Amino acid sequence: MSEAAHVHHPNYVKVWGILIVLLVLSVLGPEIGIKWVTLIAAFGIAVVKAYLVAKNFMHLNVEKRYVVYLFLTALAFMALFFFGVAPDVMQGSGTNWEKPGWDAPAPVAEPGHGEHGTAESGH
Amino acid sequence: MSDSHDHHESHGFMSYAFSTDHKVIGMQYMFTGMAMALIGGFFAYAFRMQLAFPGMDVPLYGIVSSAEYNSLVTNHGTIMIFWVAMPVLIAAFGNFLIPLMIGCDDMVFPRLNRLSYQIFLLSAIVLISSFFVEGGGFGGAWTSYPPLSAKAEYNLTPLGSSLWLLAVALEFVAFLLGGINFITTVMNARAPGMTMDDIPMVIWMIVLASILFMASVGPLIAGAVMLFFDQQLGTAFFDPDRGGDPVLWQHLFWFFGHPEVYVVLLPAMGITADVMCVFARKKLFAYRTVLYTAIGTGVLSFFVWAHHQFISGIDPRMANLFTVTTLLISIPIAEMCFVYIATLYGGSIRLTTPMLWALAFLGEFMIGGVTGIFLGASGSDIYLHDSYFVLAHFHYTFFPIAIIGVFAGITFWYPKMFGKMMNETMGKIHFWGTVIPFNCIFIPLFLLGIGGQHRRIYNYEHFPELAGKSMQDMRVFATVSLCIMLIFQFVFLYNFFASLLKGKEAGKNPWKSNTLEWTTESPPPHGNWKELPNCYRGPYEYSVEGREEDYWPQNIPDDEPAGGAA
């Protein structure tokens, strides 16, 4: 059964090295503290890492195309879900309703002895 | 039954209970589903009696309290969809038919298949046990909207609601495992020569249904975990007072819940297609059109879910969009119905029991579909929402799917399942005794719904504008019709079991059908065929000109002389 399944094995250690470098970048980027750098470092790099893992480790580059399309379809459904739901869920109030606790800070008291202390925001 | 299937295995209960043979598992799904249908039907009887004769001591049940009423309604819906329609239409027919119709000896993952049934059985046991815990079974409707379902102080079923949720989640796991098995089997294990165009429509539909299920259920499983945490651990995912959002649950639920309608509809459509072709002795009109339409319906079914929430306060602009998509989805379904009618046109129709069921499916489902238009349009839905009009509408869709479609399938494949013919006369009595009362139940409910009757009311005597004599008379009429329909089901049960004992021997191919399952013994032995068949043509080559026989089985090579099938 596995005869047909043999694939050409790329240099996995090299791919791993790139992934680790990306990981370091994604951790260091946000330390600068600029919002857009944080977002790109966090999520842009995550997409690149996911691409590398899927392509090289999961061998999706040599798998039948429709497997990739299958995953993209699943992701597209999730995007559909997000954009269909977000207009409702991301509102604090709407036609004849409101969510009393939506914009308020967390009702349970924030612990005071956390490393970074308590933060008050959200109003 | 185990004796007839397990020729090569040791006999006895354990080998039956742990058999990995797809036919045994399919039958287990079917009998479990039928047992659950009896429970669900009994629940319907109990609460309908309460509605027609408030406060009555219901025979076989007793006095229905308001909490019990909620629980009965909730579990009637849950059982009929998750423990009857799904296991019978997809799991039972899928397990039994897929390997037989694509010409292989078993599913590709027989042990996964066994596990899937065991999880399903466990889920049924968990659900039934939830009726007996403190506070009784869950009573927050099968849609389980929070905060009612999330807070014990509202629903008063602290354990019942969580057990209900657990049972539903387990059932989803069972069908995910089963679905993956179905999809892979059809993709990989088809008989040599069977192309995509040679797969019988019922198999296509079961596979598409499995794919739809798999693509839509994930968010609801995540939602079930979140709701469970809300119930038992005090999180606030769906609690608007503490930073949560109850409408999120409605989205999670209906993002699954609406494709779910098509998950059960498509297999019923597939069964109907196969039955109609055999008894009209005609090729399925526009095979590929049906297939592409079904795929299109499946995709479109992901775009309509928010029509269940028009009055939940969703953004009116979104309501506009979802109205359009909802009305759009009636087009492919109508197209499929037209194609089926075109299949019948000019055929030599034989009105056997399975054919009657198939025709009834088409007629009754159309009523369900047409009334859906009123609910899909956000304007009229504001009035009709949560009324008996909605209830009658979805019973006019689900009843044809889960009852009429299933009876079409069972009466059609019964000879293959058990090697005996069912009694035609009793079959027809049962058919008319089911279909006529069915319409008598739900047409009055349409009228009551338009009259403003709200769905979730335990005793209409408390609502003067709904308690008038004419409305109460319709309720009584519907309830009496339900009782008549339930009584006629015993005709079916008698026919089913009596035919097992003294039915006429069916032989290999009593209906003179083309598909591969009819080329083996009835019932098929373990391994299905002594030598696995090859496939040479499409499944619907009936009345081909130039052939002596009016059918042309898929496994006969082209050069073999006409009529060589026998």
Place this chain on the structure above:
Amino acid sequence: MRPIATTRSATGIPTGRLAVWWLIASEIVLFGGLLSAYIMYRLSHDAWTAQAAQTNMWLGATNTFVLLTSSLTAVLAHKAADNNDTDGAFKYLWFTILGALIFVSIKAFEWTTEIQHGYTLTSSTFWSFYYCAAGLHALHVIAGATIMAIVSMDVRKGKEMQRVELCGLYWHFVDLVWIFLFPLLYIAK
């Protein structure tokens, strides 16, 4: 005796791998639903930024490193299995399991610390999502490690070598989920 069905491959993709692809597709929507809900809540609650700052990014980064490395060993096990190197496949499978154990241990330490600081499942909806999403992922890690341990028993005897690839694919998917959980729960603040 195995059914003949299991040996057929009309698509050209071996049956086991095809099933794993479908399994992964169903997992995508499972995590997708949960994370979509999280993102919606997160974007509409500014207060969560401060709460997210309480998570320990360095432990999260360490765990990312551990999972990426275990993905490497998983794929090396697959390569060894392709070359019929049973010892190598067995060894790399257990390296991967070791990675899973380290991951879960770090997670246990992290959660213990957080709970001791008073950040529990019910502290706020951010923390509910945090424990829910990371917990669901951790369950997948534990499941993956268990599967690999079972598969390794056959592999040592040189049987069912194709399974090394299959559990590896699942493992890479678990890794992929973490690649997105890490920025969502730890970095973004």
